[in-house]
Amino acid sequence: MxxxxxxxxxxxxxxxxxxxxxxxxxxxxxxxxxxxxxxxxxxxxxxxxxxxxxxxxxxxxxxxxxxxxxxxxxxxxxxxxxxxxxxxxxxxxxxxxxxKQFEKIRSNQRYPLSYLLKKRAEFAQCSTLYLETGGMHGACIIDAEGLMTVREDIGRHNAVDKIIGFCVRNRLNPEKLILLTTGRVSYEMLSKAAKFGFAVIGSRTAATKQAVQLAKYLNIEVVGYLRGKMAVIYTSAGRVHSDLRETAAAEVYGEEGIGGAVHQLALD
Incomplete structure (x- = not known):
């Protein structure tokens, strides 16, 4: 291409x-x-x-x-x-x-996993700088009506800061928003999301063990590997429920695991 x-x-x-x-x-x-x-x-x-x-x-x-x-x-x-x-x-x-001193998240919002996969696909199509260059990270928010706002940058942290800044400037309620990112969810990325108060974070790639531990402590739902017909729900806050076929968590985590499970679209 x-x-x-x-x-x-x-x-x-x-x-x-x-x-x-x-x-x-x-x-x-x-x-x-x-x-x-x-x-x-x-x-x-x-x-x-x-x-x-x-x-x-x-x-x-x-x-x-x-x-x-x-x-x-x-x-x-x-x-x-x-x-x-x-x-x-x-x-x-x-x-x-x-x-760990940040306020724990109290949102009662719930979403089917298929909805996050659909929005992740839309996010990819709305990432204009990535489509033009092939070398950008992106972050987006999805509001209660399903409307999407995208910000992009060379750095994944910067892209998340840009979308948080958009939210702060417009005084948006974090409990009504989903945060999606193209980048790995590390503890610093999780801290940015937690500081603003996002209840659900989704990524096209992985979350680190430290980020998942913090997410569980702060009651934040983290979903990784949102790609095509699969995803990994790392946490158990109950905000994202799987309407997909579930496979063994050991396929991703090995014998120890960190509490997630792989979910795939059921095939007819």
Missing amino acids: NRKSCPDEYPINLSVNGYEIAVFQLTKSDLEDWAYGYLFSEGMIESADDIEEVAFHEGTATLQVTLANPFDGEKLFSKKKHYTAGCGRGVTFFSMTDV
Whole structure:
């Protein structure tokens, strides 16, 4: 398949009230959403009202954020940094211990697994940057009416921050939303979703053992390998029920397992 162009990535400096947080490799689309999402995910803001202005300065490749209230940069920088794994490498100031202090999810929403598979297929068709370049990650939300909003970036963490930023800016209720991502669900990805309050997270690939453990602790449903006619439900929060044929969990997890099961579409 011939692609029209290569995926873009740029080193962009994030500055908050004059404090340089870090330089991030980002795709230059929806940067304002990314700023809101990253700052919210890292606990630097609590709502959209905390931000007065976001301005991107092309010449210095700086994303300048002005907060409504004073920003204690020294306190933030005194915390230990954790560098994220994978493409578009970023930095988080939350450890697994910190994430365990987040509020547990109470949503009563329920979805059939076939619905998530259908929406995952739609997500793929709506990922325009990926279709153009073949080298982008994506994240999307699905609302109660089934409407989808997609954000894309060279990095999976960045894509999730962008969609969270969209949610924060539009003051959306996380309990009514499904989060889908193309990337592996690691503990940092899980922490971002948990901070906003998503009850259901789906991915086209795997979740790490640490992410699944955190998801169980925080009562979040995680579904992986949403591909074509199969999926893996890693958790048991009861929000995603299988209307597919189930096969042995040992096929994926071996003898020990981590509590998931493989589900496949029943064949006529």
